[in-house]
Amino acid sequence: MRTVDPVKHEEKRQEILVAAKRCFVRHGLRGASIAGICTEAGISPGHLYHYFESKDAILQAIVEAVLERNAEQFSQTAANSDALAALMVVSAQSKVRNDDGTNGLILEMLAEAERSPVIARLVQEHSRGMQKLLADFLRRGQTQREIDPSLDIEAAAALLVGIIDSFVLTAVHNPALDPALTTEMLRVLIARFLTVPIRTGTHD
Amino acid sequence: MRTVDPVKHEEKRQEILVAAKRCFVRHGLRGASIAGICTEAGISPGHLYHYFESKDAILQAIVEAVLERNAEQFSQTAANSDALAALMVVSAQSKVRNDDGTNGLILEMLAEAERSPVIARLVQEHSRGMQKLLADFLRRGQTQREIDPSLDIEAAAALLVGIIDSFVLTAVHNPALDPALTTEMLRVLIARFLTVPIRTGTHD
Numbered sequence: 001m002r003t004v005d006p007v008k009h010e011e012k013r014q015e016i017l018v019a020a021k022r023c024f025v026r027h028g029l030r031g032a033s034i035a036g037i038c039t040e041a042g043i044s045p046g047h048l049y050h051y052f053e054s055k056d057a058i059l060q061a062i063v064e065a066v067l068e069r070n071a072e073q074f075s076q077t078a079a080n081s082d083a084l085a086a087l088m089v090v091s092a093q094s095k096v097r098n099d100d101g102t103n104g105l106i107l108e109m110l111a112e113a114e115r116s117p118v119i120a121r122l123v124q125e126h127s128r129g130m131q132k133l134l135a136d137f138l139r140r141g142q143t144q145r146e147i148d149p150s151l152d153i154e155a156a157a158a159l160l161v162g163i164i165d166s167f168v169l170t171a172v173h174n175p176a177l178d179p180a181l182t183t184e185m186l187r188v189l190i191a192r193f194l195t196v197p198i199r200t201g202t203h204d
Numbered sequence: 205m206r207t208v209d210p211v212k213h214e215e216k217r218q219e220i221l222v223a224a225k226r227c228f229v230r231h232g233l234r235g236a237s238i239a240g241i242c243t244e245a246g247i248s249p250g251h252l253y254h255y256f257e258s259k260d261a262i263l264q265a266i267v268e269a270v271l272e273r274n275a276e277q278f279s280q281t282a283a284n285s286d287a288l289a290a291l292m293v294v295s296a297q298s299k300v301r302n303d304d305g306t307n308g309l310i311l312e313m314l315a316e317a318e319r320s321p322v323i324a325r326l327v328q329e330h331s332r333g334m335q336k337l338l339a340d341f342l343r344r345g346q347t348q349r350e351i352d353p354s355l356d357i358e359a360a361a362a363l364l365v366g367i368i369d370s371f372v373l374t375a376v377h378n379p380a381l382d383p384a385l386t387t388e389m390l391r392v393l394i395a396r397f398l399t400v401p402i403r404t405g406t407h408d
Contacts (some may be wrong), residue, residue: 028319029363108315111314115232124378127378155382155385157235158381159370159390159393163369166366174328177358181359185355188355189397
């Protein structure tokens with residue numbers, strides 16, 4: 001048996017993922033083939049199977065990488081509404097600026113989820129992961145009295161996951177819209193949603 | 205030349221649209237064919253062309269019907285944040301309950317917009333239409349001091365269009381989520397976003 005250098009193995013794995021993403025964007029979820037991914041990555045199918053056992057496994061790895069990146073960001077962000085609003089604006093902006101076709105890939109996965117159980121599971125795993133990240137964050141903020149304690153954590157987190165995705169839609173809908181204004185509105189929206197409302201009356 | 209009874213013509217047109225929607229949901233945007241739509245509607249291709257000149261024309265009519273229904277609802281709603289929040293919750297709920305596959309069709313159109321200029325134009329026309337409806341509504345509300353005058357109307361309207369769509373995503377992501385809680389969070393989110401913030405300090 002050959003010994004495997006784990007650093008080299010991981011580098012090659014990342015190279016394949018980048019090549020595969022280009023194929024998915026170019027040919028769509030169904031159109032992209034293992035053969036095409038191999039050509040793009042410059043390796044043989046036999047070689048590819050050392051890294052990924054199927055097209056779905058590649059797609060899963062792409063989705064998991066997004067989740068890992070987000071988990072890291074959330075863990076480093078102060079648990080208050082302004083900080084989350086700022087973080088989500090940065091994340092939304094990077095999606096809007098994303099001209100490499102990833103937006104289309106995300107939307108195609110969401111659409112395909114209605115027909116393919118494998119894709120549906122991937123989409124749901126990812127959004128469950130994102131929802132958990134957001135829910136943990138909100139819980140931390142509520143404990144620290146930084147986030148409105150009256151909000152239902154799970155439902156609020158699910159809504160925020162949807163809103164992050166909806167920013168992709170905003171770019172598809174209105175390519176001409178000024179991103180500076182839209183992201184400022186997004187920041188206001190999230191900050192106001194999560195902040196304890198200031199009461200002027202004498203009631204609790 | 206045959207004379208055309210406008211009432212019967214419109215009835216048949218609506219029948220074809222219903223049959224076509226079933227085909228689009230079942231076979232996807234690309235998979236659905238004029239031949240299949242004719243079979244589903246029980247008419248000949250020659251007959252169909254009296255009503256619609258192409259598959260795209262049918263899709264356009266489906267999208268326009270949604271816009272007309274929304275325009276009617278907005279015109280009948282009081283221009284304040286609570287009323288809009290309530291209306292958007294009803295609209296969102298009807299989408300979440302929508303088990304006939306329309307959600308998948310909407311997502312597929314959004315995904316396909318990246319590749320097909322015809323679909324991109326349709327999607328953009330629809331969202332421009334929705335955005336205009338919302339912007340007019342917000343403008344009315346700001347004039348009546350019911351909606352925060354500091355909000356940028358066009359950007360806020362675009363964001364709200366995205367949020368309505370994102371509710372479809374919430375259902376795809378988390379089929380198990382309690383719709384009552386999610387819609388309540390949506391109501392809170394929109395109402396808080398649009399309401400003039402109450403200031404307790406002495407500054408303006």
